[in-house]
Amino acid sequence: MYKYSEKDKSIIESRTKQFKNQVQRRLNGQLSEEEFKPLRLMNGLYLQLHAYMLRVAIPYGELSSSQLRKLAFIAEKFDRGYGHFTTRQNIQFNWPKLPDVPDILHELSKVEMHAIQTSGNCIRNISSDHLAGITIDEIEDPRPWCEIIRQWSTFHPEFSFLPRKFKIAVIGSKKDRAAMLVHDIGLRLIKKDKEIGFEVFVGGGQGRTPIIAKKIKNFLQKKDLLNYLEAILNTYNQEGRRDNIYKARIKILVKELGIEKFKLLVDENFKKLSDKNLEIDKVSIDKIFSFFTLPELKPNSHKVQIHKNKEYNEWVTQNTLSHKVSGYSIVHISLKSANHPPGDISSQQMMALSKISEDFSFSEIRVTHEQNLILPHVENKNIYKLWIELKKLSLATPNIGLISDTICCPGMDYCALATARSIPISQKISNHFKSFSDQKILGDLKIKISGCINACGHHHVGNIGILGLDRNGQEFYQITLGGSAKEDASIGEIVGPSFPESKLIDAINTILNTYKKNKKKKTEDFLSVFRRVGIKEFKKDLYDNT
Amino acid sequence: MIILNKRHEKENEYKKINDRDFLDRKFFDGAILNLAQWVEIKKEFKNKKVKIGIEFSSNECSSSNESSMSEISLIQIKFETFKDGRPFTFARNLRKKYGYKGEIRATGHILPDQYIFLIRCGFDSVEIAESDKDIWIEFLNMDNGLYYQP
Numbered sequence A: 001m002y003k004y005s006e007k008d009k010s011i012i013e014s015r016t017k018q019f020k021n022q023v024q025r026r027l028n029g030q031l032s033e034e035e036f037k038p039l040r041l042m043n044g045l046y047l048q049l050h051a052y053m054l055r056v057a058i059p060y061g062e063l064s065s066s067q068l069r070k071l072a073f074i075a076e077k078f079d080r081g082y083g084h085f086t087t088r089q090n091i092q093f094n095w096p097k098l099p100d101v102p103d104i105l106h107e108l109s110k111v112e113m114h115a116i117q118t119s120g121n122c123i124r125n126i127s128s129d130h131l132a133g134i135t136i137d138e139i140e141d142p143r144p145w146c147e148i149i150r151q152w153s154t155f156h157p158e159f160s161f162l163p164r165k166f167k168i169a170v171i172g173s174k175k176d177r178a179a180m181l182v183h184d185i186g187l188r189l190i191k192k193d194k195e196i197g198f199e200v201f202v203g204g205g206q207g208r209t210p211i212i213a214k215k216i217k218n219f220l221q222k223k224d225l226l227n228y229l230e231a232i233l234n235t236y237n238q239e240g241r242r243d244n245i246y247k248a249r250i251k252i253l254v255k256e257l258g259i260e261k262f263k264l265l266v267d268e269n270f271k272k273l274s275d276k277n278l279e280i281d282k283v284s285i286d287k288i289f290s291f292f293t294l295p296e297l298k299p300n301s302h303k304v305q306i307h308k309n310k311e312y313n314e315w316v317t318q319n320t321l322s323h324k325v326s327g328y329s330i331v332h333i334s335l336k337s338a339n340h341p342p343g344d345i346s347s348q349q350m351m352a353l354s355k356i357s358e359d360f361s362f363s364e365i366r367v368t369h370e371q372n373l374i375l376p377h378v379e380n381k382n383i384y385k386l387w388i389e390l391k392k393l394s395l396a397t398p399n400i401g402l403i404s405d406t407i408c409c410p411g412m413d414y415c416a417l418a419t420a421r422s423i424p425i426s427q428k429i430s431n432h433f434k435s436f437s438d439q440k441i442l443g444d445l446k447i448k449i450s451g452c453i454n455a456c457g458h459h460h461v462g463n464i465g466i467l468g469l470d471r472n473g474q475e476f477y478q479i480t481l482g483g484s485a486k487e488d489a490s491i492g493e494i495v496g497p498s499f500p501e502s503k504l505i506d507a508i509n510t511i512l513n514t515y516k517k518n519k520k521k522k523t524e525d526f527l528s529v530f531r532r533v534g535i536k537e538f539k540k541d542l543y544d545n546t
Numbered sequence B: 001m002i003i004l005n006k007r008h009e010k011e012n013e014y015k016k017i018n019d020r021d022f023l024d025r026k027f028f029d030g031a032i033l034n035l036a037q038w039v040e041i042k043k044e045f046k047n048k049k050v051k052i053g054i055e056f057s058s059n060e061c062s063s064s065n066e067s068s069m070s071e072i073s074l075i076q077i078k079f080e081t082f083k084d085g086r087p088f089t090f091a092r093n094l095r096k097k098y099g100y101k102g103e104i105r106a107t108g109h110i111l112p113d114q115y116i117f118l119i120r121c122g123f124d125s126v127e128i129a130e131s132d133k134d135i136w137i138e139f140l141n142m143d144n145g146l147y148y149q150p
């Protein structure tokens, strides 16, 4: 894992001091709320429906056991005893008090954490593949590159007041587990004639104008990465629209100019502005890479034990994957039990999990963009013991990738922008599709739910997407089908008129029946069937007899 | 209002030209023209030996208004709102793409929290209320010179 250098430490410390000063000025009226807003946002502090919300960065989703313990402590001391993991691998606290925030940031800095650039119109926390460095299908570990970009983008003097927020994802495999194609910039490590470099995508995004990112560069040399990012950001900062918040993301600029014209501007900036000092040399690359080595794993031939216990077997099939080192597994911890909002975790659970990660997974934990956690390196021979421990904590729900593993935004329960509730919908789905065998028949299926058109719940890229709307004071839910956030990314199509909450589960059932009926073989998943038969079939079954 | 150059207050040698003087083409030393005025007289100005400045509103900080401005001794950028980040790129491009050597000054709605960013993007000075001087300097003093970018 990355360890802070002295420089990182003093930068974070001085930031914490600066923010203390800003909070003080706000509290005694020297700063208006309007002026304070972008400053607090740059420190991850939002004003929500009921209170402030603090979003803490978990760079590329990696946590140590001591960091998780600190998050548990903060949830307990400054919040209401829980935290919420987000779709960008961060954690949110929903109830901090403004005067406490500088203290929280100080506590975080003790474990090398912060809330910098988790909100506001700047370059946000860099996200990545939650299986980085532990999966066989990888060309190169993307995490060191995320760290290089994290450093470069932190307090960038030129790019801290962009037209809108800016999200970057880096992946190292052909498989996309980070929704890279719906980011403002997506980077994929690829190999060309023995050289590893980046394929660069730009202008992806969700919100009210969902767009899949376009490729802007087939192959970018590693040394040029930061200069090329600067060229893109420089173009965006000047040409991006500032007259309309809904048209301010880079995706709109790319769309309005066309990718070819946009590319010309970027190339020209790249030529004219490239700075030798921003080129990354091999020594600094190697240095960053040295932080991301595997712990001392001992390859062995142990297989995951089979057990008489049916529940355990279900969990093993659904929640574990093989590690690239033989004898080890990657264990998913689902935060999607039927009784809790997706992504929520209590401070007791965090505390216990921190200890579990020390006992079973070399003190490492990861956060996935699907709002679950991972223990990255568990010895196969310990899997059963681990399951017992997780079960005691209600953290052994066997549903990774299944219908009840929904992604869901906070919606009307917390969010000031919401037009409908989303958490209760996800809970209804989880309760309705509780049985493991029923879920297994439905196979890989992603339901994603947003409480408004801003799409924080990624509904556009859900195989089944659900969007909460307000119709004359009543909640309605619009369904989209066929979205995907993977390497074959696509935006879902609206199936037809929306449904009131009372009819929603029935509608989902009808959709699933259409799927089952059209399935050609047992393993054909929802998305493949949808892509083969098209939306018409689904429409017919949903609306024709009503 | 005062002019702050890093930690030091300095005399303001510039003043906006009024319409009368502009019409009469009386370009005194230290006259600030707005962008439209500058565009109008650009050609005839070439040989004049006076020191003039141009004021850009942050709305005008687009790449189409970037050019070589070597004959101008002050470029003043007026932030319509501190949230408008275009001037940061504009200033940096003037320095890097066009090698502009004169003074770049920020005025309008700016915050002390932005002081270090401004300087690092190529601004030399800021125009601020006299009563804010201490806090601007305080923010500069918080800078420990450690940055991730060159």
Ligand code: SF4
Pocket (backbone or CB within 6 Å): A409, A410, A411, A412, A415, A416, A417, A418, A419, A450, A451, A452, A453, A454, A455, A456, A457
């Ligand atoms: S999608 Fe809308 S309701 Fe949900 S968190 Fe985002 S802004 Fe709030």
